[in-house]
Amino acid sequence: MFAQKFEYTAPKTLDEALHLLANGAKPLAGGMSLIPMMKLRLAAPEHLVDLRALKDLNYIREAGGQLHIGATASHYDIESSALLRQKCPLLTETAAAIGDVQVRNLGTIGGSVAHADPAADYPAALQALEAKFVLRSEKSERTLSAADLFVDALTTALQPGEILSEVIVPIDDTRTGTSYLKMAQPASGFAIVGVAARVRQNAGKISFVRIGVTGLSNRAYRATAAEKALEGKTGSAADIQSAAALVARGVDANSDLHASADYRKHLAVVHAARALKTALSRIA
């Protein structure tokens, strides 16, 4: 378990980091996936740029009616943020469900999102939140939606030399309830299936539904058919059940040692129903 020889730089400024990345270095943002891969020699980057050393990427703040989270905010930073707990509890709940304490202390939101593991927890919540992602390189800056960022298993729209610098999530009004529910794979803690639900109620009717699903297929997605099915309904048990039944429809589900595709689809339905129910019950 010894990595190949590599160069390591911990730059002081983002510009310096972007410059190194433009010249072929690879970003390190916690290393919860990259370092094990390097030790197994599945990955052999020649030059790592440690983004966690950058103070200017580690923040969680409110601005312009939105929440801005720097890429190197750790899962623990997010889990324990009073601001997020109050204004975006879905994200704190999701961060708290990641891996174990050690992973949450070292892993970062930017690293996790950019790695795009198909079973990672954040993508479900970020899909449900319709988060925006700021991508920066030495020469450019652009903002993408979750639908555009997550391309396939371990594949994002990030180009070489480009890093995810910030995640932007909305602040919901008080008529919104959220929930993230997962079945954790007992060895890795990754989601066998994880479902994030975000619902809003107006005058006894459900006015707005967002459902993000992770773990089921190669990329996290929004279950739009289920969302539509629930909007305008009262949110009875039957409403929830028939909406949840749609979350896995037409999805090419993955199988592994821990769960077959059929079981994953079944779990997605069960977890969607439960997450929706919990989200509704949390509306103030």
Next chain:
Amino acid sequence: MKISGSYTLPVAPERAYQILQDPAVLAQAMPGCEGLEQIGPNEYRMKMNVILAALSGKFEGKVRIADAVPPTSFRLIVEGSGRIGFLKGDGLLKLSLANTNPSVSTVVSYEGDAHVGGTLAAVGQRLIDGTSKMMLKKFFDKLVSLAH
């Protein structure tokens, strides 16, 4: 691991059959393929450099075509090995005319076994199904673009 699926190529079966056995086309379509070199009838030496997120692995191996029944079916056997492990895929590809208007197209369905060994097998189980699907998708997507 069993693999199966189907893709549609926007050409007639005869043409689809031809490009699926064309080493120049295969070399372009197979993800990470760095070249195919003929070493026998229907047998090619292959070099691959698979890059997937941070993962990268060089593989050397062979591609073999067997049991050819033009233009309806053939077996494609791909073997590769490298420091991080080895892969073997053995699949039967069946081609059939799709009755789609306005233009003619071919449904390519495949069914077979994939074997993975070495470090990849020991540590990659969680991701093998999804990433193999992704590789196949990339392969066929590229074929579609090359078929024109």
Next chain:
Amino acid sequence: MATTTVKTETFVGKRIRRREDPRLITGTATYVEDIQMPGMHYAMILRSPHAAARIRSINTKPAEAAPGVVCVFTGKDTKGVGVVPCGVAMPDLRVPQHTILATDRVYFVGHPVAVVVARDRYLARDAADLIEVDYEVLPAVADPEKALAKGAPAVHPQWPDNIAFTYHQDGGNIDKAFAEADVVVKQRIVSQRLVPMAMETRGVVAEWRGADRQLNLYTSTQIPHLVRTLVAGMLGLEENRMRVIAPEVGGGFGSKLNVYAEEALMGFVSTRIQKPVKWIESRRENFTCTIHGRGHVDYYEVAAKRDGTILGIKLKLIQDVGAYHQLLTPLIPQLSVLMMPGIYNTQNIRADIVGVFTNCVPTDAYRGAGRPEATHGIERMVDVLAAELKMDPAEIRFKNFVTKDKFPYATATGLMYDSGDYAAPLRKALDLVGYVKLRLEQADLRKQRKYMGIGISTYGEICAIGPSPATPAGGWESATVKIDPTGKVTILTGTCPHGQGEETTFAQIAADELGVGLDDILVIRGDTAVVQYGIGTFGSRATAVGGTAVYYALQDLKAKIKKFGAMLLESDDVTLIGGQVVDNKTGKSTTLQEIARASYRALKLPPNTEPGLIATRFWEPPNFTFPFGAHIVVTDIDGETGQIKIRRYVAVDDCGNILNPLIVDGQVHGGVAQGLGQALWEQAVYDDDGQLTTGELMDYALPRAHLMPWIESHHTCTPSPVNPLGVKGVGEAGTIGCSPAVVNSVVDALAPLGVRHIDMPLTPEKIWKVLAAKH
């Protein structure tokens, strides 16, 4: 003669904190990895990625030319080294030549093929990548039942049937028992392959001192003396020229009760390069090259009367051996057969073992070693029988227990159970869990289609391994107790504790016997140059056998102390009490320190007495000990997802007298954790090509702290008559009692669906499939 107050504090039976813990929890303990030596080199082992292949050629030249590389060895170079030993003798045992490096073939993924030695470990690792091995891949077989099928690939070409050994045992009259039965229940039960997963992986430092013809071998082992004898033999070295040191050992669970190729290989390398060499096993290697545990497929048949009386048990046991025999591989399923009647009064058994070669890493002892498999089998079968007869699982157990008036009790398998009161822990556990109320609640929940289960396991086990005739290499244990001229006490034990806490419990025994404080005592183990020959720590034996040796050495020493005391006091009637020898007539006393000084100064000696205070005992146990207990597990199952939640875990264990309840709690907790691991999460999965697909901790699910239920640990106490301490052993009890209790609980929860058995691990998907099929 000074007079001091008589010390009255005693330690045995008290919750004394472990004296070894401060160094362990402050990171100051010295493991093999912590050993540094001038000129140390590092070895990296290249291993086969294939389960079966012929080696056409190996090209080591590019690796030899790599920076920092000193040499590369392959199987050709190590031909002079003896084979990895199997310590078990059986009439028809087939023993393949287990060379320390592969020669012409590899037999499992992880098989060592070459070793690279370099001046740093990174360079060694880089160079290992440069070795070119041309393999001709051969068909492999990884499943023992498939290996037995006609036409299966032969693991070893010379034995095409893949049979490694067979073993048959009959007790009583099994045919009569089955002929007289009202009911016969049958079940196939699998105890899956498990990875023992000691927190510290294996590791070896070999230091050849050429001028002295001396090999020092530091290795993470449970059996340093046996390693010395056997590895010296493999290397052709005189045993007294070899010193084996087990420094701090970070867990073993049986996986370090072995002699491994790497131990001899590092010795070989060090003699060749004339420099110290270190090899530390990676976690990936630990998965594929350190022994696995379990690997049973059992076919049970139980014959009974309609009233639940068990008449006889038949077992066909298929043991997945792996590619080779390690030290005790063929012995493990025999331990299962010994234990197959459990704690039930049946005198009729028939067992047939077939050991099967597969292209997998060998199986061998893992916590419980044969007894968890047997207990899982019999405890599942008792529940299957109860379900068949519509009897309560507690009631059927009470009906069949060997009653307490029957001890010592001779079993059908040839054991003599020392002492027991099997009903007592079950009665206590049923009370603690509130059994009657739970059954009422369960009836209610079933009406609501909710799944709650109550699972009972009443286990017995074989501890204090063991009498020498029944133990390869001997089953005695040794101890030396010595008192320095200044009166401080040192215990040298032949056991090799690696987490069991004997530095504390042995000190407790000695402190009470001598009347000194715990801090006056040092316990030393694990160095063959310091400690007299010993057997080691495994099979829940350290306290019951090794502790007894300490106890008897202390008796010898006490007699000598009294002789010196009597001489100093000029008395012929003295008592040793509280660290002093007291003249029973005058009340005058002399301290242990004064006696120690006098014994070494030797100005005057008692008649027929040598100077010094030292005593050594090698104690041969007359029998095993047989602890027992009852575990009850209450589970709730999520009817939608199949997830299992453990609501209650009640363990009532009877391990005889308890020297340190804190340590016993720890052993029960750890044992239960590993039992839960097998019952719910762990499985070493080889695919059809012999690739270990659960090859690291992202896919192999170990029990985690946050997944543990609260364990309600209680005891009954039935002292063992086998040793003067009255102790039985508790290291494996939790593991043995646990898994059947969990599975019985889940099967009980699903009983309304007609479920009789589910194999481990009980993954949520398995449960969901059962639920989905029945709805």
